[in-house]
């Protein structure tokens with residue numbers, strides 16, 4: 001049986017950004033693009049060029065990626081020509097391979113929100129699609145409020161979809177914008193639409209207001225659509241968007257889909273799904289949902305009790321899929337076998353290969369578990385994980401020793417001033433560096449990187465991009481986790497982590513990991 005291709009479209013950076021409290025910087029967006037592109041997503045919607053300065057900057061230059069980089073924007077305004085619509089012109093000029101237009105398809109919204117006639121709206125859809133095609137773009141049209149519009153006026157909603165298709169849109173995407181449609185309705189409506197627009201050109205965009213965005217997306221696939229839009233971990237306004245992570249897991253691991261469809265996510269990348277989901281949460285500086293389907297920490301955790309020995313003997317009888325297939329692990333049965341294969345996969349992901357029977361793996365596994373118990377989270381800090389692994393494997397040179405450091409924070413003339421002094425030993429030579437900063441961590445960073453002797457030339461282009469602090473447990477005994485993002489002149493970026501009851505010490509660990517990682521990457525020998 002030949003496999004049919006399903007196309008995955010990620011809108012984390014556009015629709016996902018509607019989540020309260022989520023606001024991606026340009027750097028954040030580049031990190032998320034890298035995660036999504038590596039995973040094998042077909043379309044990555046970056047944002048709304050012209051909508052805000054970050055998105056405009058994102059689309060100013062071409063961003064190399066395998067996925068089709070997609071800009072989002074509105075169809076032409078009625079009563080205006082394509083060439084006179086500044087918003088549309090900006091969209092056409094954006095450095096993207098594809099354009100996703102949002103178009104009204106509910107006559108009520110056409111009247112109230114656009115204030116134009118139904119005909120004028122159809123005209124805007126056609127003219128916008130044609131202009132984007134002429135500009136060499138692949139075109140998608142998100143038919144906003146499609147399902148509600150279809151229930152109110154099926155003929156008009158359908159005419160919006162067919163207008164987009166006939167004008168040359170690659171994908172006509174049916175949106176459940178209010179998120180209140182149920183799977184059976186989605187199924188029925190999509191089947192009707194496929195009589196006018198072939199399923200090979202139809203997509204689904206579901207919101208999660210009845211917690212069925214994933215179910216609705218799958219119902220739409222069963223009814224014929226071949227394109228699914230969603231976000232990482234289901235972020236989005238109100239109750240969120242369809243969770244692409246759950247959709248990817250289901251499409252790949254459930255027989256009724258896996259036997260019929262393939263996506264751009266290979267089995268190998270599927271094994272990194274848990275990492276992607278957790279790394280994204282770390283980027284948002286929030287704790288991953290332990291009960292998330294497939295990738296949650298508890299997704300394969302069973303309380304032992306009467307099942308313990310049975311689970312130990314036949315874990316698959318208690319699991320709907322194999323946890324390793326999505327890079328997750330079984331909990332409760334301290335199964336070193338499962339832990340080890342997971343660890344090997346993680347090592348491969350950061351480019352280290354170790355034989356299965358290498359005894360140092362046991363030591364590393366013990367070390368990782370111990371550190372995770374202390375509060376380290378390596379899903380968001382690949383560079384620290386790689387260093388920890390390389391140290392255990394004995395391949396990290398000893399570059400410098402920090403003999404002591406001191407940080408002073410004081411108020412001077414009504415201004416807060418921070419000063420740091422760091423004493424480091426490099427190749428037998430002692431350097432006493434002082435630095436000033438707008439806060440203790442900044443001062444420490446300045447002092448530490450001021451003079452590292454013969455290594456200084458290799459870290460001159462090192463730059464701190466982001467700094468995140470998470471308090472892991474409340475009260476005076478709280479533990480602090482610091483996550484630092486660094487970048488160098490070649491555009492490489494890496495994340496390091498530090499954990500301590502003291503925020504300065506946690507920061508210091510992450511800072512010195514960042515420097516060491518940079519030296520390792522440069523291939524510097526001590």
Ligand SMILES: [Zn+2]
Pocket residue numbers: 015177205207
């Ligand atoms: Zn939406």
